[in-house]
Every structure is written in structure tokens, then in C-alpha cells.
Amino acid sequence: MSILQEFMNTTGFVSMTWGNLIMILIGIVFIFLAIKKDYEPLLLVPIGMGAIVGNIPTVPGMALSVYDDGSVLQYLYFGVSHGIYPPLIFLGIGAMTDFSTMLSNPRLVLLGAAAQVGVFLTFLGALGLGFSPEEAGAIGIIGGADGPTSIFLSSKLAPKLLGPIAIAAYSYMALVPVIQPPIMKLLTSRDERLIRMKPPRKVSTREKMIFPVAAFLICTMIAPGAIVLLGMMFFGNLLKESLVTERLAATARTAMIDIVTVLLGFCVGASTQADTFLTKQSLLIFGLGALSFAVATAGGVLFAKFMNLFLTDKINPLVGAAGVSAVPDSARVVQMVGQQEDPHNFLLMHAMAPNVAGVIGSAVAAGVLWAVLS
Amino acid sequence: MILAAVFDASRMFKGEGIAIAGTGLLIVFAALVLITLFIAALPRILEAVAIVLPEVPDRHAAADASESLLPDDAVLAAIGFVLHSELQKQIDTAGKMS
Numbered sequence: 001m002s003i004l005q006e007f008m009n010t011t012g013f014v015s016m017t018w019g020n021l022i023m024i025l026i027g028i029v030f031i032f033l034a035i036k037k038d039y040e041p042l043l044l045v046p047i048g049m050g051a052i053v054g055n056i057p058t059v060p061g062m063a064l065s066v067y068d069d070g071s072v073l074q075y076l077y078f079g080v081s082h083g084i085y086p087p088l089i090f091l092g093i094g095a096m097t098d099f100s101t102m103l104s105n106p107r108l109v110l111l112g113a114a115a116q117v118g119v120f121l122t123f124l125g126a127l128g129l130g131f132s133p134e135e136a137g138a139i140g141i142i143g144g145a146d147g148p149t150s151i152f153l154s155s156k157l158a159p160k161l162l163g164p165i166a167i168a169a170y171s172y173m174a175l176v177p178v179i180q181p182p183i184m185k186l187l188t189s190r191d192e193r194l195i196r197m198k199p200p201r202k203v204s205t206r207e208k209m210i211f212p213v214a215a216f217l218i219c220t221m222i223a224p225g226a227i228v229l230l231g232m233m234f235f236g237n238l239l240k241e242s243l244v245t246e247r248l249a250a251t252a253r254t255a256m257i258d259i260v261t262v263l264l265g266f267c268v269g270a271s272t273q274a275d276t277f278l279t280k281q282s283l284l285i286f287g288l289g290a291l292s293f294a295v296a297t298a299g300g301v302l303f304a305k306f307m308n309l310f311l312t313d314k315i316n317p318l319v320g321a322a323g324v325s326a327v328p329d330s331a332r333v334v335q336m337v338g339q340q341e342d343p344h345n346f347l348l349m350h351a352m353a354p355n356v357a358g359v360i361g362s363a364v365a366a367g368v369l370w371a372v373l374s
Numbered sequence: 375m376i377l378a379a380v381f382d383a384s385r386m387f388k389g390e391g392i393a394i395a396g397t398g399l400l401i402v403f404a405a406l407v408l409i410t411l412f413i414a415a416l417p418r419i420l421e422a423v424a425i426v427l428p429e430v431p432d433r434h435a436a437a438d439a440s441e442s443l444l445p446d447d448a449v450l451a452a453i454g455f456v457l458h459s460e461l462q463k464q465i466d467t468a469g470k471m472s
Contacts, residue, residue: 106413113406120395127391128381136391206429207416215409222405284380357406364405368398 015057019274027051027269033174040174043147043265047170050269066270077267080162083155085264086148087232092257093148093327093359094212094236095249102353103207104200107307108319112357114303115323118143118296119365122288129284134158137369139285142169143292144362145176145324151268152229153366157373164282166268168289176329179290180297180321181337187301188317192308193341195316197350205243212237219360225367230360296324300354315350322351325358 008014030048034041053073058064063071079085102109123140131139138154138161150169154162172179185193212234220227239249300323304315318338322330331351338347386392420427 103413103416106410109406109410109413110403113403116402117399120399123398124386124391124395125381127386127389128383130380130382130385133389133391133394204420204429206420206427210416210420211413214412218408218412219405222408223401357409360409361402361406364402365398368401369394372394372398 010059012057017057017274019278020055020057023055023272023274023277024052026272027055030269040170042261043170044174046262046265047167047269050266051272052269053266054270054273065273066267067273067276073267073270076263077271079260079263080151080267080271081155081159083152083228085260085267086152086155087228088260089148089257089264090229090233090363091236092252092260094233094238095240095252096257097233097237097240097327097356097359098352099208099211099237099356100203101200101349102356103203103211105350105353107311108315108350108353109357110307111300111304111315111320111323111354112325112359112361113323114320115296115300115354115358116144116361116365117299118145118292118294118324119362119369121295122292123369125288125291126284129288131281131284132158134373135161137373138165139288140292141165141362141366141369142172142285142289143296143324144358144365145169145173145293145296145326145330146359146362147173148264149229149325149362149366151264153370156370160276161281161285163268163271163273163277164279164285165289167272167277168286170268171286172289172293173326173329176293176324176326177333177336179293180324180330180333183294183297184301184318184321184333184337187298188305190341192305192317193338194345195314196342196345197316197319197347198313200349200353205241208241209238209243212241215360219364220367223364223367223371225369225371226363227367229363229366233359233363293324297321297330300324300358316345316347319347319351319354323354323358323361325355325362327355327359328352330358331355 027048027050030044030051033039034044034048054065058068063069064073065071066073066077068074119140120143122143123136126136126139127133134157138150138158141150141153142165144150147166147169151162151166154165158165216230216234219230236249236252239245239252300320301317302320303323304317304320308314308317316338318334321337322334324330331348334351335346335348338345
């Protein structure tokens with residue numbers, strides 16, 4: 001009888017807290033949204049299941065959670081806490097990215113830089129809210145709209161905030177179709193939304209081969225902190241464009257990125273234990289995250305309008321909204337909003353240029369913040 | 375509401391917050407402006423190095439083109455049928471002649 005009593009005390013029912021229940025519910029909501037609404041299912045299903053797993057109360061003395069020394073989950077979480085998974089994801093992203101649209105219209109690259117205003121204004125906002133400079137840097141990068149970059153930087157600058165930052169980054173990425181359109185419409189006139197852009201020129205194979213090496217050298221000479229992320233991304237792209245390593249590129253953009261996404265999503269979810277996640281700081285991070293996405297979108301759109309003051313071939317300012325990386329969701333949103341005004345205006349290809357430039361921009365921003373704040 | 379309640383703008387100036395933000399944005403712009411300039415100059419650079427680095431035929435495009443030239447199964451079956459019929463006719467004719 002005493003053994004049964006002892007066993008009963010180790011069950012989850014005894015040590016379950018309200019916080020754990022709320023987090024399990026949030027995990028279920030994530031899975032529901034992924035399955036029913038098709039919101040970023042590749043991310044929300046692993047994160048949601050991870051949140052459920054991470055919030056089952058553990059038995060004292062048994063190494064079970066991601067925070068327990070020697071637990072299996074801690075070994076898997078090692079890739080998150082030491083920033084190993086994000087560069088591997090960048091390798092896969094590089095192997096699936098086509099820089100042709102960017103190479104055919106280089107002025108659109110600047111929109112990817114303008115959208116990074118969201119990162120640095122959020123950094124200032126976080127400082128104003130009382131976060132330390134390191135924490136503010138990690139929170140600011142949410143504005144880069146790039147999940148792996150957010151995880152990478154927070155693992156380096158503010159590991160304690162990794163859970164809320166990762167969840168905020170991925171949640172808002174899933175909400176790009178909700179957050180961006182009102183801001184885009186608010187900041188542009190109908191005439192601007194109707195602007196048609198010239199079709200992109202054909203890019204030669206040599207250009208695509210040279211670009212990853214040259215762009216890596218340019219970016220990392222300026223911001224060496226971006227070596228890891230950009231090195232892996234441009235390496236992946238070189239595998240694709242070199243035409244002689246197609247097998248490696250195919251593995252990087254399929255099996256490898258899928259495996260890492262599963263591990264990353266699940267471990268991030270499992271790290272959201274109620275006692276570390278349900279805090280006032282997390283609420284502030286979610287507030288700042290929403291603000292950063294809005295500011296980044298506005299930054300891109302307004303900079304496109306500013307560029308139009310000097311250009312004869314006008315840019316459709318909606319394209320500026322794709323400067324937040326969130327590939328390819330924000331480019332799709334540009335296409336959708338553009339077609340609401342003119343169903344025959346195809347902006348997707350144009351929007352992909354600032355979109356991939358935004359990935360480079362946010363990695364450079366992360367490199368700068370890491371170098372300055374660590 | 376929560377954000378407004380705990381926000382203190384003076385904290386942004388402590389620890390060179392404004393300077394870090396300004397410099398950071400400047401560095402991001404510098405990197406992407408240089409990339410823009412490089413891309414704009416790339417066609418001219420490629421012209422200059424054309425002897426050392428000639429244009430590589432696009433293998434994907436070549437593969438696509440060669441694939442598109444291949445007839446599909448239905449066409450192959452029709453060609454095979456016509457070929458077989460014609461050969462059969464020739465055999466029959468040759469038989470009659472002999």
C-alpha cells in the first residue's frame with residue numbers, strides 16, 4: 001500500500017500546476033491551429049507537442065526535462081542552447097533559395113535593409129522597458145522575422161529568454177498574413193498599390209555561382225558576427241548553384257532541414273515550462289514582438305516610397321513589406337494585397353528580392369548585436 | 375497598456391542604446407548597399423573575366439529542354455504502332471513479290 005502511495009505521489013496529477021495546464025492548453029491550441037487552420041504546421045506541430053511534453057511535471061530525482069542534467073531531452077536541447085540548429089537550418093535555406101530576382105533588380109536589396117529598422121527600434125523599446133542590453137538585443141531580433149536567427153542570437157545573448165523569444169518569433173511569423181496587410185494599406189495610396197514593375201531580367205549561371213561567395217565576403221568583412229549564419233546560408237546556396245553538388249544541395253534542402261526543424265521545434269516547445277515561461281517578461285516580449293513586426297513592415301514600405309522620389313521606374317511600395325525576412329510568407333502577402341487592387345499585377349517575383357535580402361539583413365543585424373553586446 | 379505602464383525612455387540612453395541602434399542600422403545598410411553595388415557591377419565584371427571564366431551552359435535548362443524533346447509514352451506507342459504497320463506492309467509486299 002505504501003508503494004502505491006509513493007507511486008501516486010510521483011504521478012503528474014499530484015504536482016500539476018495551473019501554469020502547466022495553461023501551457024499544455026497552449027500546446028494543444030498550436031497543434032489545432034496547425035492542423036485546422038494550416039498555420040505554419042511544420043513549426044507549430046513540433047512546438048505544440050514539445051510544449052505538452054515539457055509541461056508534464058517531472059519526478060524529483062529523475063532527469064527528464066530539458067533543464068535536467070543528463071536527460072535525453074537536454075542532449076537534444078543542446079543544439080538549441082548552443083546555437084547549433086539555426087546554422088544547419090540556414091544551410092538548408094541557402095540550398096533552397098534562388099537569388100535570381102535579387103540579382104536581376106539589385107535596388108530592391110535596400111528594402112531588406114530598411115525593414116531591419118524593426119530590429120533596432122525594438123531593441124530600444126526593450127531597453128526602455130527595463131531589459132538588460134543583452135536581453136534587449138535578443139528581443140530586438142524578433143523584428144527580423146527570422147526564427148532561426150532569433151534562436152541563435154538569444155542562445156548567445158539571453159539564454160533564459162530563449163523560450164518566449166522563439167515562440168514569439170514563430171507565432172508572429174505565422175501571423176504575417178494578419179499583421180502586415182493593414183499596415184501596408186494604411187501607408188500606401190491606391191495608385192501606389194497599382195504600380196506595375198518591369199519583369200525581372202534573366203540571370204546567368206555565372207552570376208548565380210559568383211554571388212554566394214562574393215556576398216559572404218562583403219557581409220562578413222563588415223559584420224564578422226554573421227559568419228556562422230551567413231556562411232552556412234551561402235554555402236548551401238553555392239551547393240545549389242555550382243551545379244556539381246546537386247546531391248548535397250538536395251539533402252540540405254530536404255532531409256537535413258526537416259530533421260533539424262523537427263528537433264528545433266520540439267526542443268523549443270519542451271523548453272516552455274510554465275515556471276520559466278509564464279512570466280511578466282514573456283508578456284512584454286510578446287508585446288514587443290508584435291510591435292517589431294509592425295515597425296519592420298512599415299520601415300520597408302516607407303523606404304520604398306522614399307526610393308520612388310528618386311526613381312523613374314517606380315517600385316510598388318507594397319514590395320517593401322517583404323523586407324521582413326519571413327520567407328516566403330511576406331512575399332505572398334505582398335502578392336495577395338497587390339492582387340486585391342489589380343488581379344493582373346504579379347508582385348510575387350519582385351517581392352522575393354527584398355524577402356531574401358531581408359534574410360541577409362537580419363543575419364547581419366544579429367551579427368552586429370552579438371559582436372557589440374557579448 | 376502593460377508596455378506603456380513600465381516604459382521609461384531614459385533607459386534607452388543608458389549604456390549607449392541609441393548609439394548601438396544607430397550604428398547597427400548603419401552597418402546593415404552598408405552591407406546591403408555594397409551587395410547592391412556589387413550586383414550592379416557584376417555583368418561588367420563578368421564581361422571582363424569572360425576569357426578566364428566563360429559562361430557555363432545551364433544544365434537544368436538543358437536537361438529541361440532535352441526532356442521536353444522526348445515524346446511521351448502515348449506518342450512513343452503511336453510511333454511504334456505506325457512503324458510496326460509499315461514494316462508489316464513491306465514484309466507482306468515483299469512476300470507477294472517473291
